[in-house]
Amino acid sequence: MGFVSSASAAPGHTSDKTAASCSLATLHGTYLFNGDGTALTDTGDHPMAYAGSFYFNGDGDLNGYISTSVNGSVDRDLSYTGTYAVAANCTGTFTIANIIFDDLFAAPSGDEFTFIQTDEATYPGSDQDVSAASAQRVARN
Numbered sequence: 001m002g003f004v005s006s007a008s009a010a011p012g013h014t015s016d017k018t019a020a021s022c023s024l025a026t027l028h029g030t031y032l033f034n035g036d037g038t039a040l041t042d043t044g045d046h047p048m049a050y051a052g053s054f055y056f057n058g059d060g061d062l063n064g065y066i067s068t069s070v071n072g073s074v075d076r077d078l079s080y081t082g083t084y085a086v087a088a089n090c091t092g093t094f095t096i097a098n099i100i101f102d103d104l105f106a107a108p109s110g111d112e113f114t115f116i117q118t119d120e121a122t123y124p125g126s127d128q129d130v131s132a133a134s135a136q137r138v139a140r141n
Contacts, residue, residue, distance in 0.1 A: 022090035026110040028058035029140040033115075035133035039070050046071035054135060060084055062094060093118075112136045 034051040052066030063081045067074070084094035090106045094115070106113040117131040 020088070020090040020108045022086050022088060022092075022106055022108055022110075024060050024084070024086050025058045026086050026090065026106055026108070027056040027084065027092075027113065028110060029137050030055050031113075031135040031137050033133050033135035035131065037131065050133075055141075056084065062096075110137065 031054045032052075033054065034049070036047070036049040039046045039048045048068065048070040050066055050068045052064055054062055054064040056062050060083055061081070062084050063079070066078050066080065067076045068078070069075075080096045082094055082096035082100075084092060084104070086092035086104070086106060090108055092104045092106065094102050094104055096102075099119070100117065101119040102115045102117050104113050104115040112134060114134045115132065
């Protein structure tokens with residue numbers, strides 16, 4: 001069992017990895033994200049949605065807030081901290097609280113990125129989570 005989510009692709013991301021030039025500083029500022037999908041559990045399939053914000057400091061640390069709804073059970077304004085890495089080809093990873101692991105794919109401008117969860121389940125009742133979303137920068141603070 002697992003968790004399935006849908007999200008749109010981020011426009012502007014280059015498919016020519018040789019043209020990209022990224023670093024930790026590429027992701028800096030506040031980003032908004034959202035996604036929805038279906039949580040697949042032993043008791044059935046359940047609708048879910050999430051939305052939140054990231055703050056990337058440009059040096060490898062991040063923090064933010066997220067609200068989630070899984071089958072009508074809502075958790076609001078949960079805070080988190082984590083770390084991230086970005087390679088020159090604009091691919092990278094981030095980890096939240098050492099329990100959520102994601103791969104990320106950034107636009108060279110740093111204005112947006114997409115991400116996909118790569119770890120096992122973090123939602124109660126799920127055997128494995130599969131989640132993807134995109135984020136857009138809203139402030140360069």
